[in-house]
Amino acid sequence: MPLCLSFFQRKDEAVLRNHAHYCRLFGYPHQWIEADRIRHPALRDSAKYSQILRHLRALPENDWLLFLDGDSVVFHPVAVEVLLQGRDSLVVEGPPSGDRPGPAMTNMMVLRNTAANRAMLLGLMDDAGYVIALVNRAVDEAARLRPAGLLGCNAMVGDIYVNVSWRIPQWFLARIFVVNLGPLPILAPEGGWREALLHDQNLQDMLVAQVNNALIHGQPVLQPAAYPALSEERVSSYNAGADIAFVTLYTHHVGSYARVSEHNVKRYCDRHGYAYHVYRAIPEAVDTGIGGSWVRSWLLQQHIAHHKWVIWIDADVLFLNQSRRIDALLDGRELLLAKDVGGWSFNSGVMGFLNTRGNAELLARIWQRIGEVDDKSAVYSSQGDQYYTNEVLSGAGLVNEHGIVDNLSINTPPHLASDETLLVHFINLDEPYRSAYMASMDALSQRLR
Numbered sequence: 001m002p003l004c005l006s007f008f009q010r011k012d013e014a015v016l017r018n019h020a021h022y023c024r025l026f027g028y029p030h031q032w033i034e035a036d037r038i039r040h041p042a043l044r045d046s047a048k049y050s051q052i053l054r055h056l057r058a059l060p061e062n063d064w065l066l067f068l069d070g071d072s073v074v075f076h077p078v079a080v081e082v083l084l085q086g087r088d089s090l091v092v093e094g095p096p097s098g099d100r101p102g103p104a105m106t107n108m109m110v111l112r113n114t115a116a117n118r119a120m121l122l123g124l125m126d127d128a129g130y131v132i133a134l135v136n137r138a139v140d141e142a143a144r145l146r147p148a149g150l151l152g153c154n155a156m157v158g159d160i161y162v163n164v165s166w167r168i169p170q171w172f173l174a175r176i177f178v179v180n181l182g183p184l185p186i187l188a189p190e191g192g193w194r195e196a197l198l199h200d201q202n203l204q205d206m207l208v209a210q211v212n213n214a215l216i217h218g219q220p221v222l223q224p225a226a227y228p229a230l231s232e233e234r235v236s237s238y239n240a241g242a243d244i245a246f247v248t249l250y251t252h253h254v255g256s257y258a259r260v261s262e263h264n265v266k267r268y269c270d271r272h273g274y275a276y277h278v279y280r281a282i283p284e285a286v287d288t289g290i291g292g293s294w295v296r297s298w299l300l301q302q303h304i305a306h307h308k309w310v311i312w313i314d315a316d317v318l319f320l321n322q323s324r325r326i327d328a329l330l331d332g333r334e335l336l337l338a339k340d341v342g343g344w345s346f347n348s349g350v351m352g353f354l355n356t357r358g359n360a361e362l363l364a365r366i367w368q369r370i371g372e373v374d375d376k377s378a379v380y381s382s383q384g385d386q387y388y389t390n391e392v393l394s395g396a397g398l399v400n401e402h403g404i405v406d407n408l409s410i411n412t413p414p415h416l417a418s419d420e421t422l423l424v425h426f427i428n429l430d431e432p433y434r435s436a437y438m439a440s441m442d443a444l445s446q447r448l449r
Contacts, residue, residue, distance in 0.1 A: 002063050002080065005055055006032035007048055008070040014208045015070050021216055022074040028066070031055070042131035049128065052111070053121040059113045067109045071182030071204070073211045076160060076175050080110055083157050083177065088112045089148040092155045092163045094180075097187040102153050104142040108163045108178045120148055139192075166207060172221040181207050198341075198428050200415040206440050222432045225439035227259040230266065231280070238269060238276045243308040244326065245275035247299050249292050250315035251282065257426070257435035258315035264442045268319040274326075277303055294376040294385045296348060297366035304355050304363065311336065314349035316426040318438055320445050324422045329410060334359060335403045337393075338411035341427070345399045348386040349425050350411040366392045414441070419448055
């Protein structure tokens, strides 16, 4: 009798439910293993291949084993017998890097109990052992799996893709057996493969929920967030006389996620009595060829004289725990900046300025410096406005421990967010992930009281 074997680096009830549902559809026996106490990847690989070999050996000769790890979810269920017809194994390559083929996607494998496959698993265990023993020997899972019939990236069997990374654009519109929601391996400088550094487990959990809704309830995946526009005006100001004001700008190009932010931030400001200035187009007084992010300092200049504090927030920002006021972060400060999760001294997506003569002059200097840049047409043109904002504040001696708070207090990347997080900044995401992710976290913000 065949077997479906789930292997979890961390126990995930939603993924387990996905695997179990698939097995019930076809009447396959299902077992699962938790490896949460195994920290090192090589030791985890050794345990993974040991478990596969141990369970494979317990099956009748030529019977099959479907292996799924905790990053794998069944999207379009199809019988393993159909996929494995005429094959002894089913494994595919991941996305390539330049001219180099991608690594083997071992998150999902189907193997028959044959002598060749058992020998291959022993070889994979040997490779993991070389790493554990600190033997300087290259490890290439694809090389081990290729003789058994490793299929290319995004391979199809019949009318269905076998195993596709979620980093492949528009995967959710395709007929795919298994989707790999794990980190995308990228080529390391030394020539091997490593995980993408900014993989977001919170986002992965959201995608698991979406796939489960599709698999079990027939719901569409990653649909546009259903948020109505608040206004068709170029600019709106709410509670304009408040001491603390938030300022943002977005254009129609980013409206799919900006409207999520606008609804969320307005709800937060209404709750606490803060002002909110929303620009939905580049102001006519500014060169219309400029990208929206480049006008942050100009817009803050327009409002700083009318409030005690002006705080810029990008259009991909949400207030998560809306019961928390921002006032405590402002006490005793003249600047509010947050450490960037990457290499920047601070991230200019959220910046607060106390209404002082010095800060008004500082904003004018930032705008003057930006005016010296020729190409300001896009977010990352000419290194982006964040480069010049960091440059001006560093030159003024303001990039220091007093001016910059940690990125858990404010301007928190979604990777690090928890129920206690005040403000989340959804960096490094394309559509439709950003708007769907923001809508999901906005829904959570309404449940947190």
